[in-house]
Amino acid sequence: MHSTHTPAVNLSLASKGIGDLANENWHILAEDVSLPIAVLQQSALDNNLQWMADYADKMGVKLAPHGKTSMAPSLFKAQIASGAWAMSLATAPQVAAACENGIQRVVMANQLVGKRNLEIIAALIRQYQLEFYCFVDSIDNANALNDFFQPQQLTLNVLIEVGVSGGRCGVRNPQQAMQLAEHIQQLAAINLSGIAFYEGVIKSENTALAITEFVESIKQLALCMEQQQLFAEGKIIISGAGSAWYDIVAETLDAPALSERFQIVLRPGCYLIHDTGIYQHAQQQLRQRSTLACDIQGDLISSLTLWAYVQSVPELGMAIIGMGKRDAAFDAGLPTPELFFRPGNPQPVAVDKQWQLTKIMDQHAMLSLPADSDIQPGDMLSFSTSHPCLTLDKWRTLAIADEQWRITQLIDTQF
Numbered sequence: 001m002h003s004t005h006t007p008a009v010n011l012s013l014a015s016k017g018i019g020d021l022a023n024e025n026w027h028i029l030a031e032d033v034s035l036p037i038a039v040l041q042q043s044a045l046d047n048n049l050q051w052m053a054d055y056a057d058k059m060g061v062k063l064a065p066h067g068k069t070s071m072a073p074s075l076f077k078a079q080i081a082s083g084a085w086a087m088s089l090a091t092a093p094q095v096a097a098a099c100e101n102g103i104q105r106v107v108m109a110n111q112l113v114g115k116r117n118l119e120i121i122a123a124l125i126r127q128y129q130l131e132f133y134c135f136v137d138s139i140d141n142a143n144a145l146n147d148f149f150q151p152q153q154l155t156l157n158v159l160i161e162v163g164v165s166g167g168r169c170g171v172r173n174p175q176q177a178m179q180l181a182e183h184i185q186q187l188a189a190i191n192l193s194g195i196a197f198y199e200g201v202i203k204s205e206n207t208a209l210a211i212t213e214f215v216e217s218i219k220q221l222a223l224c225m226e227q228q229q230l231f232a233e234g235k236i237i238i239s240g241a242g243s244a245w246y247d248i249v250a251e252t253l254d255a256p257a258l259s260e261r262f263q264i265v266l267r268p269g270c271y272l273i274h275d276t277g278i279y280q281h282a283q284q285q286l287r288q289r290s291t292l293a294c295d296i297q298g299d300l301i302s303s304l305t306l307w308a309y310v311q312s313v314p315e316l317g318m319a320i321i322g323m324g325k326r327d328a329a330f331d332a333g334l335p336t337p338e339l340f341f342r343p344g345n346p347q348p349v350a351v352d353k354q355w356q357l358t359k360i361m362d363q364h365a366m367l368s369l370p371a372d373s374d375i376q377p378g379d380m381l382s383f384s385t386s387h388p389c390l391t392l393d394k395w396r397t398l399a400i401a402d403e404q405w406r407i408t409q410l411i412d413t414q415f
Contacts, residue, residue, distance in 0.1 A: 044303030066269030194237030277386020
């Protein structure tokens with residue numbers, strides 16, 4: 001199941017395939033599975049799918065969630081089933097993983113570069129009739145794409161990516177964007193389908209204002225390009241938004257005020273998993289800015305939990321937890337203990353707020369707690385995390401659990 005947990009005995013989840021637990025109801029609290037384990041609660045996933053679908057519907061925008069967060073095709077399918085227009089992905093192999101599992105429309109939120117990557121995408125378009133879009137930000141890249149796809153008798157849909165100085169990819173000003181659009185018009189195998197951006201790299205004294213101004217400039221650029229008839233026939237896509245500023249992106253682009261030819265596509269990646277760290281904080285700030293977000297029933301909630309054993313209590317005020325950097329993200333804050341459970345007791349209980357992780361190593365974490373705390377080896381703790389992307393990429397299989405911590409399903413990741 002886990003990139004570092006490969007026991008030979010068949011008591012590990014690693015020996016089980018998707019769906020094998022449908023009739024077994026393995027119970028985490030009954031110690032039916034090896035810990036540590038990464039668990040997604042079904043009720044939280046359902047809540048987050050519904051909340052974001054409601055938000056997109058009320059804003060008049062489409063969703064293309066970024067699949068790099070989970071790289072779990074089962075979750076991709078759930079997002080599409082809940083109304084997502086497409087899935088976003090970052091690399092050709094990621095696109096292949098989605099396409100081979102039934103995803104029919106993909107935005108590759110990246111430049112398509114390199115012979116083998118081009119071959120992969122061409123094969124997917126042919127084999128699966130994949131509706132595919134990628135970013136482009138240079139004449140050189142546009143030429144390379146045209147030189148490859150034209151002899152293949154395939155047409156590639158592209159979005160001009162607009163970036164910011166010191167940021168990631170993307171043309172750096174409207175003049176470069178217009179020059180690239182005019183050049184693409186001369187390329188037989190390339191369709192200019194719209195404009196894309198990522199606002200999350202923008203940092204300033206007033207980041208919200210800076211992002212608003214940036215997105216407004218994108219909107220004006222798109223309108224100018226439409227007026228000059230630089231886009232291919234069909235819908236004009238304007239796509240942006242990560243998981244922190246999607247409200248500003250949606251409200252600034254103002255889909256209802258645009259002509260029907262425009263289609264606004266948001267690409268948040270973390271809403272389905274969410275967290276109790278950086279994205280929880282971002283969502284709280286978003287709700288302070290957005291009346292519409294507050295009008296939607298409920299809110300996004302963290303769905304990801306790590307269960308681990310107390311491994312050792314070598315001294316007063318410290319317990320060693322059998323979980324570490326190979327199990328959980330630590331770049332945006334250490335995991336937060338949430339529940340305590342002693343096998344044999346009826347139910348888990350909330351932990352004392354004084355219990356906190358202070359250090360994390362490869363496969364151990366140091367828990368600080370009051371010296372008189374009742375804790376012993378074999379006790380179980382659940383942890384929430386910050387930045388789900390860098391927890392999920394450590395697991396080959398994720399468990400789906402109900403409210404009683406019974407495992408109802410296993411899903412594979414394809415990192």
